[in-house]
Amino acid sequence: MNAPSITSTAQTPAVTRRFDLRAALKDSFRSALIMLGLSIPILAFRTDQSGGDIFLTPRWGLVAIICAIVFGLRLLLHAFTASKAYRQATPSSHQATEPVHAEPSAYQHVSKFAIPFFLGVALAFPLLVYLIQGGLNESRYWVDLGILILTYVMLGWGLNIVVGLAGLLDLGYVAFYAVGAYSYALLSTTFGLSFWICLPLAGILAAFWGMILGFPVLRLRGDYLAIVTLAFGEIVRLVLINWVDLTNGGAGISSIPRASFFGLPFTAGEGGFAATFGLEFNGMHRIIFLYYLILVLALLTNFVTMRLRRLPIGRAWEALREDEIACRSLGINTTNTKLTAFAIGAMFGGFAGSFFAVRQGFVSPESFNFLESAIILAIVVLGGMGSQIGVAIAAIVLVGGPEILRNLTFLQAIFGTGFDPNEYRLLLFGAGMVAMMVWRPRGLISEREPSVILKERKAISGSLVKEGHG
Amino acid sequence: MSTAGANIPMQGQQASTARQPLLSVRGVKTYYGNIIALKGVDMDVNEGEIVTLIGANGAGKSTLMMTIFGNPRAREGTITYAGQDITKMPTHEIARLSIAQSPEGRRIFARMTVFENLQMGASMNGLAYFDQDLERVCTLFPRLKERLQQRGGTLSGGEQQMLAIARALMSRPKLLLLDEPSLGLAPLIVKQIFNIIKELNEKDGMTVFLVEQNAYHALKLAHRGYVMVTGNITMSGSGRELLENPQVRAAYLEGGHH
Numbered sequence: 169m170n171a172p173s174i175t176s177t178a179q180t181p182a183v184t185r186r187f188d189l190r191a192a193l194k195d196s197f198r199s200a201l202i203m204l205g206l207s208i209p210i211l212a213f214r215t216d217q218s219g220g221d222i223f224l225t226p227r228w229g230l231v232a233i234i235c236a237i238v239f240g241l242r243l244l245l246h247a248f249t250a251s252k253a254y255r256q257a258t259p260s261s262h263q264a265t266e267p268v269h270a271e272p273s274a275y276q277h278v279s280k281f282a283i284p285f286f287l288g289v290a291l292a293f294p295l296l297v298y299l300i301q302g303g304l305n306e307s308r309y310w311v312d313l314g315i316l317i318l319t320y321v322m323l324g325w326g327l328n329i330v331v332g333l334a335g336l337l338d339l340g341y342v343a344f345y346a347v348g349a350y351s352y353a354l355l356s357t358t359f360g361l362s363f364w365i366c367l368p369l370a371g372i373l374a375a376f377w378g379m380i381l382g383f384p385v386l387r388l389r390g391d392y393l394a395i396v397t398l399a400f401g402e403i404v405r406l407v408l409i410n411w412v413d414l415t416n417g418g419a420g421i422s423s424i425p426r427a428s429f430f431g432l433p434f435t436a437g438e439g440g441f442a443a444t445f446g447l448e449f450n451g452m453h454r455i456i457f458l459y460y461l462i463l464v465l466a467l468l469t470n471f472v473t474m475r476l477r478r479l480p481i482g483r484a485w486e487a488l489r490e491d492e493i494a495c496r497s498l499g500i501n502t503t504n505t506k507l508t509a510f511a512i513g514a515m516f517g518g519f520a521g522s523f524f525a526v527r528q529g530f531v532s533p534e535s536f537n538f539l540e541s542a543i544i545l546a547i548v549v550l551g552g553m554g555s556q557i558g559v560a561i562a563a564i565v566l567v568g569g570p571e572i573l574r575n576l577t578f579l580q581a582i583f584g585t586g587f588d589p590n591e592y593r594l595l596l597f598g599a600g601m602v603a604m605m606v607w608r609p610r611g612l613i614s615e616r617e618p619s620v621i622l623k624e625r626k627a628i629s630g631s632l633v634k635e636g637h638g
Numbered sequence: 639m640s641t642a643g644a645n646i647p648m649q650g651q652q653a654s655t656a657r658q659p660l661l662s663v664r665g666v667k668t669y670y671g672n673i674i675a676l677k678g679v680d681m682d683v684n685e686g687e688i689v690t691l692i693g694a695n696g697a698g699k700s701t702l703m704m705t706i707f708g709n710p711r712a713r714e715g716t717i718t719y720a721g722q723d724i725t726k727m728p729t730h731e732i733a734r735l736s737i738a739q740s741p742e743g744r745r746i747f748a749r750m751t752v753f754e755n756l757q758m759g760a761s762m763n764g765l766a767y768f769d770q771d772l773e774r775v776c777t778l779f780p781r782l783k784e785r786l787q788q789r790g791g792t793l794s795g796g797e798q799q800m801l802a803i804a805r806a807l808m809s810r811p812k813l814l815l816l817d818e819p820s821l822g823l824a825p826l827i828v829k830q831i832f833n834i835i836k837e838l839n840e841k842d843g844m845t846v847f848l849v850e851q852n853a854y855h856a857l858k859l860a861h862r863g864y865v866m867v868t869g870n871i872t873m874s875g876s877g878r879e880l881l882e883n884p885q886v887r888a889a890y891l892e893g894g895h896h
Contacts, residue, residue, distance in 0.1 A: 483754065483758060484761070486749075487747050487750070489749075490747035490748060490749060490750065491745045491747060493709070493745060494741060494745035494747065495758075496707075496729040496730050496733070497707055497729060497733055497738075497739040497741055497745075498733060498738075498761065498809070499731075499733035499761070499762040499809065500730055500758075500761065501728075501730045502730065616750075618750070618751045618754060618787070619754065
């Protein structure tokens with residue numbers, strides 16, 4: 169309904185100038201206001217018939233959400249047109265022989281507000297869902313989906329350290345996920361250790377296994393490395409299946425203790441979370457707690473990665489990805505560099521794994537098959553290797569996409585009532601991959617953001633630029 | 639001081655200075671699988687010298703340079719740097735002995751910015767002298783200063799070569815190994831780069847070991863030179879001697895440059 173306003177204003181200002189955040193915000197706000205005006209007669213009240221009478225049910229939550237969506241989309245549209253215009257107006261930095269000026273790239277503009285936007289949505293997600301669905305219990309499906317997506321975001325970020333930063337193609341990342349999950353499952357069921365103790369332990373154990381994998385593959389690169397890591401993933405899974413004494417084999421480990429809210433269990437009785445905070449008991453408290461837990465874990469992964477990128481070790485990973493021989497001749501110990509990449513990547517896999525175990529309450533080798541590794545790797549590759557925000561977007565698309573398709577009822581009208589998009593997940597993956605290879609062969613966000621940005625901009629004298637092109 | 643050289647057979651060949659060479663290569667044999675690439679090379683680089691090694695394609699020049707850095711490793715013979723046997727030392731440890739290398743094919747980090755490339759070069763001494771050295775490198779290569787924010791891969795060939803040398807300089811080396819710095823560059827840029835090498839040697843007293851195809855420029859610049867043919871050093875002498883040698887002229891200098 170507000171489509172005309174988008175087309176009428178979007179083209180003129182953005183093409184000529186670079187992205188102007190203030191103007192964009194103003195315009196987005198205006199669009200949201202228009203949306204609000206339009207939705208008052210259309211959306212704000214639902215007419216419910218009961219007997220002979222008609223009741224008006226207010227739906228202000230829905231209106232607020234739709235306005236927020238319009239605002240966000242409008243902002244994205246601005247960013248998109250601005251980045252496109254910017255890219256056309258400036259020579260591509262990939263081919264420039266002239267000095268490229270030190271102004272932030274289009275990608276930096278997008279990420280400047282895309283990151284707060286995503287972060288805000290992620291933080292407010294349970295609340296938004298609660299408002300849309302109109303109740304805690306009704307929103308369970310969506311919060312669960314959020315948890316699932318965030319788990320993959322975290323796994324993607326963890327694998328990104330190994331694949332994206334250090335350039336070591338790892339097809340067996342799910343092994344560390346499994347190590348983390350079984351660490352928590354076994355430690356908690358046999359020794360009764362709490363989740364908060366097991367979480368770091370699981371990370372350490374996974375990191376240890378990362379090093380174990382790292383040692384034999386130190387000399388391998390590319391295809392050979394991929395094959396060995398693939399085998400490693402399968403070995404871990406097969407050990408989990410066959411070491412029945414320890415892991416209970418294919419039957420898995422069930423009734424894993426649940427996480428507590430820093431010591432307060434999520435139970436109905438006295439001393440539980442709900443009773444302590446004076447809330448009415450609801451099973452959803454635990455789910456929402458899990459949502460925020462995985463959000464914190466994922467953000468921790470991101471934070472650590474971003475910090476490491478600025479430290480010598482992170483720089484060494486990136487240099488290793490670019491050129492191993494040059495690295496060595498600059499005095500970098502490539503052995504240690506690779507091992508730390510494997511270990512730190514694996515550690516985050518382990519954290520995610522123990523989260524998986526505490527959330528499911530049940531682990532079995534089924535959950536850690538090669539497909540999982542492939543999905544995580546696909547997330548990293550589609551996101552653009554080394555790009556944090558790209559990985560997050562790819563996780564949302566690849567994991568959330570099929571679920572959202574399932575909820576589009578008109579698809580069932582087209583393909584028949586038995587249509588389940590989940591069955592076509594791999595087909596969608598394939599199609600997505602092919603589309604990516606055609607349009608964005610280096611990933612959704614292919615640009616690597618330099619980890620050091622110099623503040624000063626140099627005026628460039630023409631004589632220096634012209635001199636000796638060769 | 640001369641204890642390390644005592645049991646080395648080829649001692650007599652060396653000039654009769656009492657000083658021990660900074661880098662000495664004795665009887666080094668390097669193999670690629672079963673194929674022998676270096677057939678027993680002897681060579682010295684004295685402190686403060688520019689020494690150049692010329693030879694045809696496939697003579698083993700780059701192999702010698704890489705062997706000094708331990709990758710591939712010498713199967714026989716010894717390599718001594720400042721009195722220390724580095725034959726079996728891992729590459730990254732050799733790099734920490736104040737030897738820096740600008741390897742063949744430049745090998746800059748293409749997706750990292752020029753600034754980050756330079757930081758990588760200085761990472762060994764913990765960026766302690768980074769600002770100072772950055773300043774110095776930027777004075778040597780004003781072109782790089784313009785492009786500090788640019789990705790390495792977007793530089794032109796000559797700039798990439800400058801970056802490779804600058805990166806090597808960032809570790810404050812005593813000995814600089816350069817593998818074909820003139821490869822694929824326009825004559826003007828080659829001249830610039832050779833001038834900078836000369837400046838480094840004369841002003842900073844840096845010792846330079848230069849592997850080159852561009853025999854004329856390299857020999858003109860060098861104090862001493864070696865000629866390598868299929869894995870053997872066949873000739874050695876001062877740069878001028880080699881330049882005037884008819885055999886060298888016939889093999890490496892005909893073709894009407896300059």
